[in-house]
Amino acid sequence: MAVLLRQYKEGNVSEAQVIAGMQRAGVEDLxxxxxxxxxxxxxxxxxxxxxxxxxxxxxxxxxxxxxxxxxxxxxxxxxxxxxxxxxxxxxxxxxxxxxxxxxxxRRPTRAVDPSRKILILTAGTSDIPVAEEARLTAELWGNEVVTHYDCGVAGIHRLFAHMRDIEEARVIIVVAGMEGALVSVVGGLTDKPVIAVPTSVGYGASFHGLTALLAMLSSCAAGVSVVNIDNGFGAGVLASKINRLD
Known part of the structure; x- marks a missing residue:
C-alpha cells in the first residue's frame, strides 16, 4: 500500500488505480x-x-x-x-x-500469561458444546482458560465451590440454556466483565434459546454483555480481546 501511495504522489498511477488497489489490498479472490x-x-x-x-x-x-x-x-x-x-x-x-x-x-505465536485467566462456566452438561467452542477459540487466541461445567442454579452450591476461580478470573463466560438464570447470579458475585451465552438447550417454552437470551438481556446484574444464541465462538473472541487489555 505504501508503494502504491508513493507512486500516486509521484504521478505514476491515477486516483482510480489507488482506490482499486486499496479495495483489493490483502484480499485473495478464490x-x-x-x-x-x-x-x-x-x-x-x-x-x-x-x-x-x-x-x-x-x-x-x-x-x-x-x-x-x-x-x-x-x-x-x-x-x-x-x-x-x-x-x-x-x-x-x-x-x-x-x-x-x-x-x-494450532500455531503458538505468543506466550500465554497464566495470570490473565478466562473462566468459562456452564449451567448444565448439555451446554458444554457451546462452552467448548468458546474455550478452544480463546485458547487458540493465546489465553489461559479455566472451565467448570454443570454448576447451574438448580444446585447453586456447585457454583460456590468455584468462588476462588471466579475471583481470580479477568473475564467470565457464562453459558446457559433453559431460563438462563446463572448469568445473573455470577454477575452479582464478581467485579469482572461477564459474557453471557444463551444456548438452545431446554424444553418447549425455552423457544430454542430465546427465553435465555431475553432473560440475559434483562439481567439486573451490572456488567453483563450478551452474545447470540449458541455463539460460543463470539464469546471466546470477545473474552480474548478484553483479556488482552492493559
Whole structure:
C-alpha cells in the first residue's frame, strides 16, 4: 500500500488505480470466497471460517489460503467429522475438536500469561458444546482458560465451590440454556466483565434459546454483555480481546 501511495504522489498511477488497489489490498479472490488476508493485521487474529453451508472443497481451500498468509492459528467453526477428514487429507496438520465442532491448525505465536485467566462456566452438561467452542477459540487466541461445567442454579452450591476461580478470573463466560438464570447470579458475585451465552438447550417454552437470551438481556446484574444464541465462538473472541487489555 505504501508503494502504491508513493507512486500516486509521484504521478505514476491515477486516483482510480489507488482506490482499486486499496479495495483489493490483502484480499485473495478464490472465486467463491474473498479471503481477508489483512484481518490479522487489523484485528490481531486471522479470518475464521464458518464451515456450515460451505462445501468440503471450499473449506479446505479457504483454510489453505489462510495458512499461507498467516503465522497464527487458523480455524473453521461448525464443522463435522466428515468435513474434517476431507480437510485433514489435504492439510495434514489440521486437528479436530469434536465437542466444539472446530477444525484448526494450532500455531503458538505468543506466550500465554497464566495470570490473565478466562473462566468459562456452564449451567448444565448439555451446554458444554457451546462452552467448548468458546474455550478452544480463546485458547487458540493465546489465553489461559479455566472451565467448570454443570454448576447451574438448580444446585447453586456447585457454583460456590468455584468462588476462588471466579475471583481470580479477568473475564467470565457464562453459558446457559433453559431460563438462563446463572448469568445473573455470577454477575452479582464478581467485579469482572461477564459474557453471557444463551444456548438452545431446554424444553418447549425455552423457544430454542430465546427465553435465555431475553432473560440475559434483562439481567439486573451490572456488567453483563450478551452474545447470540449458541455463539460460543463470539464469546471466546470477545473474552480474548478484553483479556488482552492493559
Amino acid at each position: 472465486g467463491f470466497a474473498e479471503v481477508d488476508q489483512a484481518r490479522e493485521r487489523r484485528q490481531g487474529f486471522p479470518e475464521v471460517i464458518y464451515a456450515a453451508g460451505k462445501t468440503q472443497e471450499q473449506v479446505a481451500a479457504i483454510m489453505a489460503s489462510l495458512l499461507s498468509g498467516s503465522r497464527q492459528s487458523v480455524m473453521a467453526t461448525r464443522a463435522d467429522r466428515e468435513m474434517y477428514e476431507f480437510v485433514k487429507a489435504r492439510i495434514p496438520e489440521a486437528e479436530y475438536q469434536e465437542a466444539a465442532r472446530i477444525i484448526y491448525v
